[in-house]
Amino acid sequence: MSKHEPLGPLQPDYLAADLFGYQGILTDDEAKIVLKVREFLAAEVAPRANEFWEKAQSPVHLLPKIAELEITGLGYEFEGRTAARKVLTGWLGLEFSRVDPSTGTMFSVHSGLAMSSISILGSEDQRERWLPAMRRMEKIGAFGLSEPHGGSDVSGGLETTARLDGDHWILNGSKRWIGNATFADLIIVFAKDEADGEVKGFVVEKEFDGFRAEKIEGKYSLRAVENADVYLEDCRVPVANKLENANSFADTSKVLRLTRGGVAWGAVGVMIGAFERAVTYAQEREQFGKPIASFQLISDLIARMAGNITACLGMALRVSQLQDSGIHYDEHAALSKTYCTTRLREVVGWAREIMGGNGILLEHDVIRYFADAEALYSYEGTSQMNNLIVGRGVTGFSAFV
Structure with missing residues (x-):
């Protein structure tokens, strides 16, 4: 596009809104990934974005197709693959939100918040246990920090508690605004340890007794993100599911x-x-x-x-x-x-x-x-x-x- 050409129909190889050409900072290989994702979003997400937004339903049918793009967990190192630059993973977030912020949030909660928690705070064994399946999107993740009575003060006001009981932790409390929780296989839950008052992190799997997620209705922002209220009632979490390096806020x-x-x-x-x-x-x-x-x-x-x-x-x-x-x-x-x-x-x-x-x-x-x-x-x-x-x-x- 010449500098005198007006912004026309969306093109697969550039963003006319990028007036300073920031996309040129990407390497050739990174640019190919961005263009692949851009084309996928135009074909698979854009045509039905308003439909899913109006219905307040997450486009979960897209998860296998997103997995085929091989961009999930791109920022983490896996066997045979080095971690991508944050410049690339950030740009991919831009591409998703440019077409549909709800689909972008659904993806970033899984690939960003949930996978980052395990990658950063988990042990090597825990990373090997969960991340490969999450990378393939065979297991979908969610992130549980916010609470009904805690937002900005959550660092010191966490009400969800954790108590060590033999080879299990017992979690009690509730979480709010938890994206993906209605269909996630595992949720990263942060709770205050009753013994020392420190915030600990746990991987709570959907089949655990005492776990329940209910979709929040009447939401008029990011409607196609299925945010949920999560309830933990004497939820028994195996010791092996406590993130090894999550021991404080x-x-x-x-x-x-x-x-x-x-x-x-x-x-x-x-x-x-x-x-x-x-x-x-x-x-x-x-x-x-x-x-x-x-x-x-x-x-x-x-x-x-x-x-x-x-x-x-x-x-x-x-x-x-x-x-x-x-x-x-x-x-x-x-x-x-x-x-x-x-x-x-x-x-x-x-x-x-x-x-x-x-x-x-x-x-x-x-x-x-x-x-x-x-x-x-x-x-x-x-x-x-x-x-x-x-x-x-x-x-x-x-x-x-």
């Missing part, structure tokens, strides 16, 4: 530090999806005898959207580069998450504004992005909590309660 934070940066990539993907549809609409919609793209106020909104996308893509990319280099701190992930999701709210609002009344119709997609943006803005730490993390990193003083 500081250990839990190692997972969040890694995945929080991934939310920034997802936010950029949602921005691009809304942007592409708004631009196409502006090119085709005529008022006063000409396309509204020729109006100055519309051009102003499009330029603002492009600026947010470019800035946030650069930030997400840099955080991934820092992760790849081994220089990565809490404030890096926190700043990228809070900044990108805040800018996301602006972009989806402007996209809906460009479409006028048509912007609230699901057939135009933007209202789905508009609603889904609210979940990305809130999960993995509110904007305010992430700002406190950034402030602590900059000043050295903690403003947490």
Whole structure:
């Protein structure tokens, strides 16, 4: 595409919204993987995204097809395969969310939060026990940290408890907002040890006695993610299912530090999806005898959207580069998450504004992005909590309660 060519139909080999050409940072092999996934999403996900969103059903039928792409757990080292760069895995998150944030979240909960917990906090035996099957998507994972009464204060206010009883741990409590939990085979559950008060991590399998998951109804953001309330009532978890290196909330934070940066990539993907549809609409919609793209106020909104996308893509990319280099701190992930999701709210609002009344119709997609943006803005730490993390990193003083 020349610099004078307007944004036209979506192409399989570039993203016109990537005005600074950040995709060029990918290696040739990485770019091939991205294009393969982009084509899959266009063919398999895009045509039915609104249908599954409206029905509030996860597209679980896609899991075997996603497994065939061989991208699950791409960021972890397996026998015969080195770990991919975070730059690549982040970009794949962008691609998923660009088409459907719900499908992107379904995938990232499994491949990101659940698999990362086992990879980072599990023993070698535990990694060998669960990760290969999860990589093949024969076992689907979920991540259970948030609770009905605990969000921002979950580090110190965890109510779910764990008590060692012989060769089992007894878990009691509940978790809320647990994506994939209605169909997951195993859920990473964090609970406070009654003996020492420390947060421990456990792999709870769906067939364990005392485990129950109920889908949350009436949810109007990321509707095609099946979030659940999880109930643990004297749930007996074998000692072998206690993650060996999950012995404090500081250990839990190692997972969040890694995945929080991934939310920034997802936010950029949602921005691009809304942007592409708004631009196409502006090119085709005529008022006063000409396309509204020729109006100055519309051009102003499009330029603002492009600026947010470019800035946030650069930030997400840099955080991934820092992760790849081994220089990565809490404030890096926190700043990228809070900044990108805040800018996301602006972009989806402007996209809906460009479409006028048509912007609230699901057939135009933007209202789905508009609603889904609210979940990305809130999960993995509110904007305010992430700002406190950034402030602590900059000043050295903690403003947490």
